[in-house]
Every structure is written in structure tokens, then in C-alpha cells.
Amino acid sequence: MYSEKVMDHFQNPRNVGEIADASGVGTVGNAKCGDIMRMYLDIDENRIIRDCKFKTFGCGAAVATSSMATELVRGKTVEEAMQVTNRAVMEALDGLPPVKVHCSLLAEEAIHAALWDYAEKNGIKIEGLKKPKEDIGEEEIEEEY
Amino acid sequence: MYSEKVMDHFQNPRNVGEIADASGVGTVGNAKCGDIMRMYLDIDENRIIRDCKFKTFGCGAAVATSSMATELVRGKTVEEAMQVTNRAVMEALDGLPPVKVHCSLLAEEAIHAALWDYAEKNGIKIEGLKKPKEDIGEEEIEEEY
Amino acid sequence: MMEKKIIYMDNAATTPVKPEVLKAMLPYFTEKFGNPSGIYSISSDNRSAVDDARALIGTTIGTTPENIYFTAGGSESDNWAIKAAAEAYRDKGKHIITTKIEHHAVLHTCQYLEKCGYEVTYLDVDENGIVDLEQLERAIRPDTILISVMFANNEIGTVEPIAEIGKIAKEHGVLFHTDAVQAYTRLPIDVDAMHIDMLSASGHKINGPKGIGFLYIRKGVKIRSFVHGGAQERARRAGTENVPGIVGFARAAELATEHMEAYTAKERKVRDHMIARIEAEIPYARLNGDRERRLPNNVNFCFRFIEGESLLILLDGKGICASSGSACTSGSLDPSHVLLAIGLPHEIAHGSLRLTVSEDTTMEDADYVVDSLKEIVAHLRDMSPLYEDFVKKNRGDSYVQ
Amino acid sequence: MMEKKIIYMDNAATTPVKPEVLKAMLPYFTEKFGNPSGIYSISSDNRSAVDDARALIGTTIGTTPENIYFTAGGSESDNWAIKAAAEAYRDKGKHIITTKIEHHAVLHTCQYLEKCGYEVTYLDVDENGIVDLEQLERAIRPDTILISVMFANNEIGTVEPIAEIGKIAKEHGVLFHTDAVQAYTRLPIDVDAMHIDMLSASGHKINGPKGIGFLYIRKGVKIRSFVHGGAQERARRAGTENVPGIVGFARAAELATEHMEAYTAKERKVRDHMIARIEAEIPYARLNGDRERRLPNNVNFCFRFIEGESLLILLDGKGICASSGSACTSGSLDPSHVLLAIGLPHEIAHGSLRLTVSEDTTMEDADYVVDSLKEIVAHLRDMSPLYEDFVKKNRGDSYVQ
Numbered sequence A, B: 001m002y003s004e005k006v007m008d009h010f011q012n013p014r015n016v017g018e019i020a021d022a023s024g025v026g027t028v029g030n031a032k033c034g035d036i037m038r039m040y041l042d043i044d045e046n047r048i049i050r051d052c053k054f055k056t057f058g059c060g061a062a063v064a065t066s067s068m069a070t071e072l073v074r075g076k077t078v079e080e081a082m083q084v085t086n087r088a089v090m091e092a093l094d095g096l097p098p099v100k101v102h103c104s105l106l107a108e109e110a111i112h113a114a115l116w117d118y119a120e121k122n123g124i125k126i127e128g129l130k131k132p133k134e135d136i137g138e139e140e141i142e143e144e145y
Numbered sequence C, D: 001m002m003e004k005k006i007i008y009m010d011n012a013a014t015t016p017v018k019p020e021v022l023k024a025m026l027p028y029f030t031e032k033f034g035n036p037s038g039i040y041s042i043s044s045d046n047r048s049a050v051d052d053a054r055a056l057i058g059t060t061i062g063t064t065p066e067n068i069y070f071t072a073g074g075s076e077s078d079n080w081a082i083k084a085a086a087e088a089y090r091d092k093g094k095h096i097i098t099t100k101i102e103h104h105a106v107l108h109t110c111q112y113l114e115k116c117g118y119e120v121t122y123l124d125v126d127e128n129g130i131v132d133l134e135q136l137e138r139a140i141r142p143d144t145i146l147i148s149v150m151f152a153n154n155e156i157g158t159v160e161p162i163a164e165i166g167k168i169a170k171e172h173g174v175l176f177h178t179d180a181v182q183a184y185t186r187l188p189i190d191v192d193a194m195h196i197d198m199l200s201a202s203g204h205k206i207n208g209p210k211g212i213g214f215l216y217i218r219k220g221v222k223i224r225s226f227v228h229g230g231a232q233e234r235a236r237r238a239g240t241e242n243v244p245g246i247v248g249f250a251r252a253a254e255l256a257t258e259h260m261e262a263y264t265a266k267e268r269k270v271r272d273h274m275i276a277r278i279e280a281e282i283p284y285a286r287l288n289g290d291r292e293r294r295l296p297n298n299v300n301f302c303f304r305f306i307e308g309e310s311l312l313i314l315l316d317g318k319g320i321c322a323s324s325g326s327a328c329t330s331g332s333l334d335p336s337h338v339l340l341a342i343g344l345p346h347e348i349a350h351g352s353l354r355l356t357v358s359e360d361t362t363m364e365d366a367d368y369v370v371d372s373l374k375e376i377v378a379h380l381r382d383m384s385p386l387y388e389d390f391v392k393k394n395r396g397d398s399y400v401q
């Protein structure tokens, strides 16, 4: 069901953990739906993401997309990180099963939520960044019947 | 599905054939239902059935009951032959499957029809004998559904 | 006692599982037994076996895997197609068209729907069992929601003009289902070219296992579940997948399709030889079904003055397995509805015999069967009052009741 | 690469066919392949094999052969019982009572009937999954035609008070169906003593083949056909009999019934050992289902702060086959309806794990699984933001989102 890349990022997730005094922290999803992702960003004065860590409660795809997302944003500027879409995460993982696409959306949102926290804390504005939704991913869940 | 006795009487039917100038001939059943039996009786002056032959169009049970019926009436008086019921034929064959019970009724009726013919030809009356029905056996055909 | 040789001539009733098919199935009983819905890796073997089987079967009728739904056999497929379509298209209308010679799985389902308030037109067939296309087209009404015509008849072997029916159905925007249980892998089938919307097939008729079948449902046809429950078969047919059955069915379909030309050529030869000999050597015998548009393995005759069951038992005594009417109706006393529909009177319909050969049937087998048949038919006629009457009448004999 | 040892702990999803069972089935694929409806002698072998199987299965639930109807599996049996009873008793009323924890084969069928104008009461269960008999009795109305309560739950293993429910149903003159797919051959069943009118079972759950099941229908219950067509199964379920499947099912039922005490005693020991170790060694774990009234082979836990699928994948990585919720709903994103029905909040219900052992599961297997589980749960909690919050909160940490 999962690609090898997904399995690899699930079984050996990169960048699991917390960052003490993170520049930004974002938590998205909800336990009711079975996925919660939390992203920690450490951003330097040049707005470069020096470090990124995550914690995730969720299925294999949720963990793998979190892991991949941290890899994709590390070393990027805040503006470049804004370009890391759910599609980019999925592609980097060689795809996801249709019922798991919402996990990649969650990963994108988690980064945005952490960036929002960073922007708020520093009183800056990031081009294209919107206040994170409280609850995401639910509308994507639709079963074929 | 059939008892050994039935199979024996079907595969080696006794008394198949015709009797030239028979004392009585009776044909019952109809081709529509898939069974026709014809019985030939040769009855002597003491009203003893000297010989009995049959021809039957029908299933295994129809042939076997005809064959057994001829065996049962041979040597009997006309009055004794009246006692050869369908039940007697069935018992002598070690039973019949439920869907085939009507064949034994047909055999009883065939004997009665031949006796009727004999009685008519000789202007005599046989106790308990009724004019043969044109069509018998249909009301017994009922499938479980 | 000598072991009697069995000559199996009832391949339309069921067929043995081929050794190659059984071999393909075996691992799935004991080792690769996992539930295809499991998340663990041993299940993925089963999942991909089912996927591969579905894809393979799709190719045998010219379609893609997602249109193939596995069922428990031909009867379930027929029931599903007809009942679920009736339900799904109820708003459009409640009229169904079928024929008088369908298998009971279709006929009894239609009769059931009649009790539920649907109206069913049962089309006549001609003396060879062929549906009249004009009558079919005239029968279509604005409230007609389904046409169900079998691909080939199981008793008399007649092959219906399926592509033409598909065309008519399409032109009138009516759903078209065909029961291809007998035709599948014996005749080329292309669901797109023939405009077939739903098609039923069964494993045990093609040297696959019993208890497995499929229903092809064209994408877009909105019929729903027949068996509700789990999400198997794209949530349209619940129940843990019968993996060995599915694998065996696919392997059987693969073999039969691969060798269709060779196998059916062999069958045709034996079939035609038997038909020719019976017609030449047994008097008062009538071939049932169309001579040309005929299943390659079907021989069906009526022998006048005799009755089918006694014929079958005596053939069995000689080691020959044959049938009269369709297997599932034995136990019934009515003559075959198919033979009545092609216009035979009851007494003749009672004397029918179906011999269905396989690619393994030899000419020697065929000759042995015809020789036995000659003998048995003569014996039964000797015992038959109908034959007696007929002979006496022809002789101008005075005594005929 | 070393061949990894597989520890199969998903026997509630499906089971391997036992060698004895396969052995019993084999002749019916290739040699004794005849259609049981055939008139010739090779069919009588098959007919009597089916008769014997039916009789044997009858004895396993305390009834006579004529009340056993073979189907394609548990889902078909459930669908048949409920839909056909609903139809047959429509004149009496259109109200059905079932529970919130039934298998989807029952639940989705009931939901379908709701769309057809029936009214369904879904009974609550207590925190251990047990139906409240008083609530059940209060739910019965003059128009109630059917009560369907499962014998034992497939996820949490809870065994329902079936005899008591049967008594209530009988007193109120309401038909009682039970889905015994999980309980069959694991718990003693007597349909008369328990007043069960219909009972569903499935072959592949008891080391028999997939694609075969039965529905017990008490004589006198007037439900009719589900699959219309041929006269098989006393004209109530059409389709050429799946003879190898039937024979295998009966053999599996025979073995399991014969050894019920010994097998379930072994299972109970392993089950209880696992439950005890998990409760002692893994914190924040909750046993789901009743501790006493429980299937002998079922272990079901929720582990807080983690999610079931990731647990399953990591267990699979260690060669352990397990499931979360029921197998047929994997692919669905909702947590198990059963866990929600026993009152668990969504986030806890997401972290469930079902381990179902067999009589072949050893204590070493059990220990290996618990050891692996400890490690994996700890690893996933390390990764879990919910666990992080929980720990910080307990520490009185300031930073909690």
C-alpha cells in the first residue's frame, strides 16, 4: 500500500523531537480524525530554517509526510519554505494512496502553522501565509461507496 | 435416488410387451406429464390373471412401478388384483422418492383401467372398480418452494 | 468387478478443475491464507493475487479490472445484476425485457421482481431458440430499464445475436445485461464492441472452482451492493474475498482463453460428428438449437416416444454422464421451459438429451456414446406405448386406442 | 537476508485452512467434481458429501440437516437473514432491533433497510460491550419483526447474553437472528435451548475455506430465497453447490467442535497471559471488551497517545500480523464504531490493537509479541505530540499548547 520511500520515512523518521525555545511551533489536525502534527522551527536572523523537528500522532503516512516535510524545509528560507506544498511532499515520497492524501495537506499546514507562530512572535508578515485553520483535512475524507 | 429394487425393475423390467387379443387393456397418464402406462391382462374363465404385460413411456420410477405391478397381479384373481394399491407397489419396491409417488398411483390406475376394459367387454361388474379417470397424477405434482 | 470407464458428457452442468488450476489455488489455502484487507505484508500477496486475477479476467472480455466484481457464482451474478439494476433505475421505470429461454437464475429473479411490482416482457424465440430482434425493439418502452438476454443457452446451445441486441439497447438508452455463463471463454466476448453493460460468468463451467463467479459492471452503471457489509469489491459486494477461488477462476479463464481456438475446434469436430451420426442412425430424432449459431460443445436431441430420465439412467449404466434439461431443475417434473419455448409439444420435450463435450472428449468416446444411445433408444421404444401406437398407425393396424 | 518468522495474531480476520481440511476437499476439485444435481452415479458421491456435511454442521449447533443452508460466507448469511426476514414479515411490521456493535454485514444491511422504509433501533452497549436486556425488551414494539444481536463481537471479543435474548425474543414472538461468525466452534451453541431462529457462520474463520458459510433457519421461519434460480438448498439459495467448500467447512467444523475444550483452553491461557503482561508492563493501556464474557482468543487494547495503523506497520516489521478495528474496514479513516459504542473518545479509539490467537499460538510467541509491543508503543509515544503534552502537563510544565 505504501511506497518504499513512505515506509522508509515511517520506519526511520528524520528529525523527530522538540526544539527548546523554537522560533515557531505549529500544531494542526485533531485527535478525533486520528492525525496530529506538531512542527518546531529554528529560524536564524536571515530567515533561514536552521532546524526543524516534528512530533506526530497518526498513521504511517502522517509520520512519513511529517518527516519528509522537515527534510524539505530545512536549510530553506522562510519564503522558500512557503513553496513546499503538499504536492511536493507527496512527490518526494513517490506518492500516497488516495485515502492518505490528506496527510500531506496536514504536513503543509503544519509548516504554515509554525511559520505563522514565528511571524506573530516577530511581528513580521510572510507573503501568502494565512492564519492556520483550526481543523483541516476533514473535507478530503470521502469514501467511495 | 432410487432404491436397488427400483433400479432392478427399471433396468430389467419384467413382463414388457403386448398380449394379442388381451382380455383387457388399459392406458393411463398422458404424454404431457411425461408418463403413459399401458397394461394388458389375460384373464381366464375363473377370473384369474394368467398373464399381464405392460408398455410404459416415462421415467425410471414409471417403468419400475409398471414392472412391479405386473408381477403383483399375475396369478391373482380379479378381486385380489383390486387390492394391489399404489402403496403395495411402493412397498414392494422399497419405496420411491417423494416426487415419484405419482408413478405408483399411475400403476394402480393402469391395472384398474385394464380391469375396467375387461369388465366392460364381458358385461360384468367388479366390486369397487370405478371408471378410469382420463388424466391422473397431476394433482400430486407439487414442488416445494 | 471391473472399474467402469466414465465418459463425462455433462460439461455444461459443471467441469472438473484442471490440475494447473488447482496448483495455482493450493498455496492460498494454507500458506498465503491472509485476509487481503490486512495491513501486514502477508496480506499484500493475497491482495496482489486478487488484483492480478481481476486484471486478467478483465482482459478476457476486453475491459479493465475495476469493472470486474467477484461473486459466488453465476446465479449470484444474475441476481445481483437484475435486482440491483431494478432497484437503482426504479425512478426511470419498472419494465424489464428478457426471454423465455433464460436460465432459472434470471427467470426466477424476474418472476420475483414481478411480485414486487415490476413488469417483465418474456420474449419469444424461434424454433432454433433465437430471439427476434424486431420483437425485442418493439418491446422497448419509455419505462424499460433493463434488457437481459443470455449469450448462449445452456440447454440447446443456441448463441444469441448479442452484438445486435447491445446495439439496440444502446440506441434506446436501456441497460443491457447478458448471462454469459455458458459462452464465457467458449466464444469471443468484447463488452465494449458488443455494448454489454453487465455480464455474468461462473468459474465451475470453465474448469475453474465452484463457488466463484464474476459480474462485469460497466463503469457508470449505477447499480449498488447486493451483499452489504465490508468494503470489499469496491464496497459493492461484501465478504472476505475467496482468494483461492479467485486465483483458480483467473487461471482457468487464462487457460481457456489462450486455447479458445484449439479447444473449441476440437469440440466442434466431436460435436458435429455426434450430431451427424445420431441424425443418420437414430430415427425420429430432432436436433434442438441452431445448427450454426451453436455452442461448440453442445449436442441436444429429442428422441420421440421415449422419456429423458430413463434414457439418462440407462446411459449412466454404461458409464455415460449426460443430462436432460438443465441440471438444477432435475427433481422437477415439468419438461424444460426452453424446449417448450422453441415450440416442442410436451411429450417430445420430455424426451430430450443434452450431451456437452470438452476438448478432452475423443472420437472414440463420441462413438461409444452414440452406439450406446442407439441401443438404449431402441430398447426404450420397444417398451413405449407411444411408439407402439405410432408403429401400428403407420402399419394401418386396426387396434390403436 | 534471513527469512523472518511470521507470528499470525489475526485469527479473527481469517485463518489458514488446516491440512486435514484441505485433504478432505481435494478429491472434490478434480475427481469427484460432478454437479450434485446430476442424475448419474458420479453425482451421488457429491450429493451424499453435501448431505453428510449438512448433517454434521447441524449437529454442531444442535439441529437437523434440513435447517442448514449453505451460503458464500458470513456476509451473505447476514444479508440473507435480515433482508429476507424483513421482506417476509413486512405485513407484521417494519421495525428491526439490532446493536451498535454489529459487524458491518449487519449494520450496513440495516442501514439499507432504513432507506427502504424500515425502522431500526440500534441498541447501546455498556462500557464492556454488553447489551442491556431491559433496554432490549423495552425496544420491542408490536411492529418489531426481527432482533439481530451478534453472538460475540469480532473486535473486542465480548460475548452477548444470547440465551437471555432468545428467551425475550420468544416471549414476544419476535424472530431472533444472531451473527455467530466469531463464536461458532469457539463457544457451545444450541439453537433450540437458546431460542435462536437464524444463525450466521463462516468457513474461513474456523480453519475452513473462504467463500463458504451457512445460515441456520429454524423450520417454520418463512423467509424465502436471497439468490433466486435453481432448486439448490431446498430452492432457497440457487447456484451450483460449492462442494469442496462445503466439505471443507464441515471438516473444519468437525475438528473445531471435537477439540473445542482443548483448543479454547489453550487459547485462554495465552490470551490471559498477554492481557496480564500488557496491563502490568505498558502504561496507559486499556483492555477493551468484557474480561470474563470474552472470546477465548481475543486480546484488544487501546494504547493512549498513539495511533493504530502505525502500530500495526511497526508490528508487521517484526513479523507480527495484527489488526486494528475490523479488517474489512481498513482503508476507512473513522475509528472503529465498536470502540465508539463502548464510550471511548475518538483519539483513544484510534489507538486500538486487536490480537487474536489460535490454539497453535505458543507462550513464546505471546511473549515476543508483548516485548515488541512495549518497544513500539514507547517509540511511538516518543514521537507523539499528545504524549508530549500529557507528560508536560503532569510535570506541571509551563509550555503546553
Ligand SMILES: Cc1ncc(COP(=O)(O)O)c(C=O)c1O
Residues within 6 Å of the ligand: C238, C239, C240, C241, D012, D013, D072, D073, D074, D075, D076, D078, D103, D105, D150, D152, D153, D154, D179, D180, D181, D182, D202, D203, D204, D213, D328
Ligand atoms: C462477526 C462477523 N460477521 C460477519 C463477518 C463476515 O464474514 P465473511 O467475511 O465470511 O463474509 C465477519 C468477518 O469478517 C465477522 O467477524
Ligand SMILES: Cc1ncc(COP(=O)(O)O)c(C=O)c1O
Residues within 6 Å of the ligand: C012, C013, C072, C073, C074, C075, C076, C078, C103, C105, C150, C152, C153, C154, C179, C180, C181, C182, C202, C203, C204, C213, C328, D238, D239, D240, D241
Ligand atoms: C446459463 C447459466 N446461467 C447461470 C447458471 C448458474 O451458475 P452457477 O451454478 O454458477 O450459479 C448456469 C449454470 O447452472 C447457466 O448455465
